[in-house]
Structures are given as C-alpha cells and as structure tokens.
Amino acid sequence: xxxxxxxxxxxxxxxxxxxxxxxxxxxxxxxxxxxxxxxxxxxxxxxxxxxxxxxxxxxxxxxxxxxxxxxxxxxxxxxxxxxxxxxxxxxxxxxxxxxxxxxxxxxxxxxxxxxxxxxxxxxxxxxxxxxxxxxxxxxxxxxxxxxxxxxxxxxxxx
Numbered sequence: 001x002x003x004x005x006x007x008x009x010x011x012x013x014x015x016x017x018x019x020x021x022x023x024x025x026x027x028x029x030x031x032x033x034x035x036x037x038x039x040x041x042x043x044x045x046x047x048x049x050x051x052x053x054x055x056x057x058x059x060x061x062x063x064x065x066x067x068x069x070x071x072x073x074x075x076x077x078x079x080x081x082x083x084x085x086x087x088x089x090x091x092x093x094x095x096x097x098x099x100x101x102x103x104x105x106x107x108x109x110x111x112x113x114x115x116x117x118x119x120x121x122x123x124x125x126x127x128x129x130x131x132x133x134x135x136x137x138x139x140x141x142x143x144x145x146x147x148x149x150x151x152x153x154x155x156x157x158x
Contacts, residue, residue: 004061004090006097009053011044015060016053020044023080030117035144037113039065039077050101054081054090061085064094066101066110069137073149074102076112079121091124103152111136111149122146 011020020041027036044051044065054062062081066074076098081090102110112130114121130148135141 004054004056004088004093006052006054006093008050008101011041011051011063011065013060016063017041019060019063019080019082020078022082023078026080027115031115031144035115035142037139039067044078049077050098050105051078052094052097052101054085054094056085056088056090062090062094064098066098066105068105068107071137072107073109073111074098074105074107075137076110079112091121092128095124095128099152108152109149110152111147113139114146114148116144116146125150 009016011017024038027038039049043049048068050066050068052064052066053060062085064079065077067077068074076095079091079094081094099110110130111133112125114125125148128150130150133147133149135145135147136149139145139147
C-alpha cells in the first residue's frame with residue numbers, strides 16, 4: 001500500500017473542497033439539515049481550526065479538523081476518508097495525528113458529535129477511546145446525534 005502522509009493544510013484547495021463536498025452530500029443523504037452541524041470552508045480556515053489532510057501518492061484521500069474551543073477542549077469536525085481509500089486505517093491515522101495536534105495545543109479533552117447512521121465512524125471513535133456523553137457547547141439534544149469525549153491525560157501507571 002502506498003505511503004500516507006498527514007499534515008496541516010489549507011481547506012481552500014480544490015481537491016479539499018471536493019472532499020468536503022462529498023462529505024456534505026453523504027451527510028445530507030443521511031440526516032435532515034437541522035441535524036447536520038457542518039463547518040463551511042471559510043470556517044475551516046479560521047484561526048481556531050487545525051485542518052489536517054491525509055494524502056496517498058500526493059492525492060488528498062481524507063481530512064479532519066480540530067476546533068479549539070475557548071473553554072479549553074478540542075472538537076473533532078469534518079472527519080472524512082474517501083470511500084475508495086477506506087480500509088487502510090487512514091481514519092485511525094487521522095485521529096492519532098489529530099490527538100498529537102491537540103496535545104501540542106495544550107488540550108486535555110476531545111469532544112465530538114456524530115450521527116447515529118454512521119456505525120463505522122462510531123466504531124472507530126469507540127475503538128480509540130471515546131465514550132458517550134451528553135450534548136456539549138451549543139448542541140441541543142438530538143435523537144440522530146451521538147456525543148462523545150476522550151481525555152488526553154495520560155493514565156496513571158500502577
């Protein structure tokens with residue numbers, strides 16, 4: 001399998017805009033507009049966002065954003081891997097790299113909102129240590145949403 005690189009990049013590149021468009025179409029087919037909490041391209045380029053891109057052979061195949069909240073936690077936004085690139089652990093590597101970025105930013109907690117109709121995404125988040133919680137920030141309870149969080153503090157060694 002070709003090597004995958006993950007690095008901070010601008011979301012304003014044509015191929016990233018295409019990936020985000022694919023993600024929008026996918027989520028739009030699963031959920032009504034009021035249950036989609038999407039950041040647009042301009043929002044993804046804001047100073048409180050760390051936007052990471054996964055590339056295989058130079059081609060963008062995935063992305064994820066870390067929104068640094070003023071309350072001191074990071075929120076995962078816009079996690080997506082091109083369906084043709086799935087199965088190669090790119091999602092897992094994006095999350096690992098996002099956690100490194102969050103720690104570098106001094107964050108000790110990650111949170112996310114995901115939809116109930118995305119079992120693969122929910123399985124990945126649970127596999128890397130996220131646990132269910134209630135709504136946070138500006139989110140209202142939504143039967144189509146799952147809210148999760150993960151502490152980035154090291155576990156004490158006993």
